[in-house]
Amino acid sequence: MSLTDEPKSRRPSLTDRVATVKKVEYLILEDRRITIHVIMHETGLSYGSVWKIIHNELHMSKVSARWVPRLMAPLQRETRLELSRQMLTLLKQDEEDFFGRLVTMDESWIYLHDPKTKEMSKERKHTTSPPPKKAKVQKSAGKVMLSVIWNCCGVILTDYLAKSQTITSAYYCTLLNKLRDALKKKRRGMLTKGVRLLADNAHSS
Incomplete structure (x- = not known):
């Protein structure tokens, strides 16, 4: 029987953790639609680790785009800004x-x-009355x-x-x-x- 300790995996250092978080953030900023599975492949992390970094450390969430009537070009935004200033004056x-x-x-x-x-x-009814029907x-x-x-x-x-x-x-x-x-x-x-x-x-x- 050996009295020496067997080699074991150590807790990752704080420096490595910061570097990992930055790498995940970099991947997300490069592609806002990137999936967790792609991040797992790029970093070698597990699904749970990637999910915790995104939500608990980077405080990011995935949301849908908001519909707007139209997207203005930079020149159109500058024109609208100038006209708005004139109206305020x-x-x-x-x-x-x-x-x-x-x-x-x-x-x-x-x-x-x-x-x-x-x-x-909607119609008002008694609690014992059946609800109305509408085609x-x-x-x-x-x-x-x-x-x-x-x-x-x-x-x-x-x-x-x-x-x-x-x-x-x-x-x-x-x-x-x-x-x-x-x-x-x-x-x-x-x-x-x-x-x-x-x-x-x-x-x-």
């Missing part, structure tokens, strides 16, 4: 005049048949694009896009002409004072 000069001259618009699809949602169909109905295939233009005093103009047409710069030019006529009738003196149109849509040129 005008607001600080005269808040009442700023909102009084501001006109904005938005579009939305209007379905020919838009059924009530499940939340809207599932889909939105109609037919729909029309509605454009609404308004200011702080209310709606100025509504316009429905003709069937089989698309929103183009020519459509916006026609819409601006309709807006001019509507302002003359519903907001007297506003054209003379000056209108600031706030619309993030197709260019009218």
Whole structure:
């Protein structure tokens, strides 16, 4: 019988641990969609070790991308930033005049048949009464694009896009002409004072 200690694996040093964590972080920053199995292959660590490093030490989690209307190019972001600064300057000069001259618009699809949602169909009942039943109905295939233009005093103009047409710069030019006529009738003196149109849509040129 031997009285000497048998060789055994030692607890990894703190320096090695820091280097391992940095390597895992580097792999993730290189590819944000990298899987734990790929990290295991690159580092030689177990699944549990990689999971603990990601969540307990790097404090990272995997999330889905958030949907946005559009992704702007760097030049578009700079332009929007500059326009926003100009709007803030005008607001600080005269808040009442700023909102009084501001006109904005938005579009939305209007379905020919838009059924009530499940939340809207809720009814009150006794605990012993059976719940109501409702057949599932889909939105109609037919729909029309509605454009609404308004200011702080209310709606100025509504316009429905003709069937089989698309929103183009020519459509916006026609819409601006309709807006001019509507302002003359519903907001007297506003054209003379000056209108600031706030619309993030197709260019009218």
